[in-house]
Amino acid sequence: MNFGEIQKKAEAEWKALLESDKPLITVGLATCGMAAGGNATMAAVKDALAKHGIEANVMPVGCIGMCYLEPIVDIMKPGRPRITYCRVSQDKVSSLIEDYLVYDNPRADMALGTIGDGTVEGILRLFDLPMLKPQVRISLRNCGHINPEDIYHYIAQGGYTALSKALGMDPDDVIKEVEKSGLRGRGGAGFPTYRKWQEARRSKRAPKFVVCNADEGDPGAFMDRSVLEGDPHVVLEGMALAGYSIGTPNGYIYCRAEYPLAVKRLNIAIQQAKDLNLLGDRILGTDFSFDIEIMQGAGAFVCGEGSALMYSIEGKRGMPRVRPPRSVESGLWGLPTSLNNVETFANVPAIVARGGDWFASYGTETGKGTKTFALTGKINRPGLIEVPMGITLREIVHEIGGGILGDKPFKAVQTGGPSGGCLPAALLDTPVDYETLARAGSIMGSGGMVVVDNETCMVDMARYFLAFCVEESCGKCVPCREGLPLMLEMIERITQGKGKPGDVERLEALGKTIVAGALCGLGTSAPNPVLSSIRYFLDEWNAHIEEKTCPALVCKDLIHYELDARKCVACHRCLWSCPTRAITAKPLEAPVIDQSRCTRCGTCVTVCPARISPITKLPGTNSVGAGRPAENQEVLVHG
Amino acid sequence: MTTTVDIREQVRDLIAPFRGREIVLIPALQAVQVELGYLPPEAFEEIGNLAGVSANTVYGVASFYAQFRFVKPGEHMIKVCLGTACHVCGATKISDALQRELKIKEKETTECGKFSLESVRCFGSCALAPVMVVDEDVYGNVTGPGSVEILKKYK
Numbered sequence: 001m002n003f004g005e006i007q008k009k010a011e012a013e014w015k016a017l018l019e020s021d022k023p024l025i026t027v028g029l030a031t032c033g034m035a036a037g038g039n040a041t042m043a044a045v046k047d048a049l050a051k052h053g054i055e056a057n058v059m060p061v062g063c064i065g066m067c068y069l070e071p072i073v074d075i076m077k078p079g080r081p082r083i084t085y086c087r088v089s090q091d092k093v094s095s096l097i098e099d100y101l102v103y104d105n106p107r108a109d110m111a112l113g114t115i116g117d118g119t120v121e122g123i124l125r126l127f128d129l130p131m132l133k134p135q136v137r138i139s140l141r142n143c144g145h146i147n148p149e150d151i152y153h154y155i156a157q158g159g160y161t162a163l164s165k166a167l168g169m170d171p172d173d174v175i176k177e178v179e180k181s182g183l184r185g186r187g188g189a190g191f192p193t194y195r196k197w198q199e200a201r202r203s204k205r206a207p208k209f210v211v212c213n214a215d216e217g218d219p220g221a222f223m224d225r226s227v228l229e230g231d232p233h234v235v236l237e238g239m240a241l242a243g244y245s246i247g248t249p250n251g252y253i254y255c256r257a258e259y260p261l262a263v264k265r266l267n268i269a270i271q272q273a274k275d276l277n278l279l280g281d282r283i284l285g286t287d288f289s290f291d292i293e294i295m296q297g298a299g300a301f302v303c304g305e306g307s308a309l310m311y312s313i314e315g316k317r318g319m320p321r322v323r324p325p326r327s328v329e330s331g332l333w334g335l336p337t338s339l340n341n342v343e344t345f346a347n348v349p350a351i352v353a354r355g356g357d358w359f360a361s362y363g364t365e366t367g368k369g370t371k372t373f374a375l376t377g378k379i380n381r382p383g384l385i386e387v388p389m390g391i392t393l394r395e396i397v398h399e400i401g402g403g404i405l406g407d408k409p410f411k412a413v414q415t416g417g418p419s420g421g422c423l424p425a426a427l428l429d430t431p432v433d434y435e436t437l438a439r440a441g442s443i444m445g446s447g448g449m450v451v452v453d454n455e456t457c458m459v460d461m462a463r464y465f466l467a468f469c470v471e472e473s474c475g476k477c478v479p480c481r482e483g484l485p486l487m488l489e490m491i492e493r494i495t496q497g498k499g500k501p502g503d504v505e506r507l508e509a510l511g512k513t514i515v516a517g518a519l520c521g522l523g524t525s526a527p528n529p530v531l532s533s534i535r536y537f538l539d540e541w542n543a544h545i546e547e548k549t550c551p552a553l554v555c556k557d558l559i560h561y562e563l564d565a566r567k568c569v570a571c572h573r574c575l576w577s578c579p580t581r582a583i584t585a586k587p588l589e590a591p592v593i594d595q596s597r598c599t600r601c602g603t604c605v606t607v608c609p610a611r612i613s614p615i616t617k618l619p620g621t622n623s624v625g626a627g628r629p630a631e632n633q634e635v636l637v638h639g
Numbered sequence: 640m641t642t643t644v645d646i647r648e649q650v651r652d653l654i655a656p657f658r659g660r661e662i663v664l665i666p667a668l669q670a671v672q673v674e675l676g677y678l679p680p681e682a683f684e685e686i687g688n689l690a691g692v693s694a695n696t697v698y699g700v701a702s703f704y705a706q707f708r709f710v711k712p713g714e715h716m717i718k719v720c721l722g723t724a725c726h727v728c729g730a731t732k733i734s735d736a737l738q739r740e741l742k743i744k745e746k747e748t749t750e751c752g753k754f755s756l757e758s759v760r761c762f763g764s765c766a767l768a769p770v771m772v773v774d775e776d777v778y779g780n781v782t783g784p785g786s787v788e789i790l791k792k793y794k
Contacts, residue, residue, distance in 0.1 A: 035777035067766030220723030222763030298704035315664030317703040376724035382766035579739045
């Protein structure tokens, strides 16, 4: 089959699916959907269809990005727009199927929005919703819409047209198109993609390699996972385009071991592409061959660094080396290698198909196109988003994210994970761009964006990231191996109320030394979370050091719990659940907390009926009033 | 009881498909661990033979990566995510509660051999934070007491 025939077949199949006289039902089955019970929902859909004797096309799709609404089920009846339903747990499936497919009630109460032409009364259009309206989807355009395990679905959306077009172009022209697009590395560093390709192309040494960095190690980020699980072919096509531009048949994907579903879907996708001669020998009858092998990582954050990643593929310890030479000169097995991130590759097919100018029409002067972010933390609508560069943090947090959970005050947004920094409310109007974020003391990073409220302690947050880097340091260079643990020790002391005047200055001096002296990206950026936290939240550091209090009431050594007997209904749930038996009570009376045994685990607050909440967290290590004997209290309310 | 010879035979069978391949070492270690649940000492020798390096080199590589285990894990593997989003949403409470309930620390196995506890940096299910995984089952929005409840399903 030539590509035109493949396309015709794909379009016919897709059309048959959409215009079928049977309803189409899709269930979001990426890792996030499965965690929310997507598999059970899928099974329930099939049961319900069987029960009512309804014939329907049922297929799994990837993640549309609204993770907080999973499990997500879409139903498209013939001649109607596709309706997206949210939070369809298995127990709701039967009534939904029955109401809509048997009695033609579209259940507007469960619906989120409609996709496609036409309207359904009482249901808004999905992409008019506040969380989706500001988004521009390029790399995520197919996620949640197509079956990631069916190559024809991808082709029907225009997939592999870029590759087929490029095969008729001069490789230099393909690189020129990427240059025009202004695409920069989406892994975080922002190196212009075309330059890597151009340098690799010009290198006289062979063989050369194209490597896809899918070692998404930043804790709090899942953009790459969603793309790989929801639309694996877009990454394969991007890699094939890179291979053609550079002039090499060798591609590797380095995927982290924690993503088994991504690996499974990639393997299926590679096989399907080979079967249609879109990968493998002499692609579409041309002289260009390209093959992709998957290498699974083994759980080392440092392997996201280029040279460490390549050592890991070679089967060595993933310890970075001194650069230069850069990997385009000396990469995998010392040969020219272009290493690009998943999201970078996912943007390439659209750029080649629609032209670099089209892509560059989005974004800012220095940051073109769009960027995906994993928006998480204390936010109303966590999920995966793709926005044009230059959008402000405020728009992301308040419009797309829907503001802070429980209407609490916004405190900070953390971008770039362990290599990035925290930005305070005063910087919410910062446009998202490589340079602006760097100037503010953070980084773009791969796309983790964690929003925190006033219940998060910035000292604890800095400690968390530093502890992460200490654990993940490969131990090769002294500043990182020895310096980071010293910083961590100091911060731990501060969180225990043992901070000394001058600690902040010492932390800053040591941090700057490590930034200047460490060997690789992990070390040079590891102090960032601490330095940015000190820069914007000095008050909190001083409160820990001078007043020995934790304003956010997080640091366990600086807080205690008290129980107000007047509000207590003496249900004694806290008593039975207290792991250290620090809570005691006489029958039918309000319990008492023994401060000396309390480990401040907070279990009592979790199990206490929230409406009443007589247990409160208070600053200070202990107080005389805490744990008052029950007989001293005037009123006991039994409920 | 399987004897050393059996394990060696088993390892040899598991790593045989990697003979002559360009990328051997880490995939071979992974193949052994997937099947046995851990890496026995025999694995280092056999994989070393296959890759043409010493057993020490193989161990050096294996010990660098967090994924590899060197002791036999329990029947059920509990993994608590300590990624950023989970941390902010209270993941340490899950980890603390489980450690207390099972009377083990991270990377340990209960005396009865039923449960092993590990912490993981991010499953990429951040929107459901905090997350814990038992074997292949993912649980989202878990609390400290909730995590202990979940374990009852596996007892």
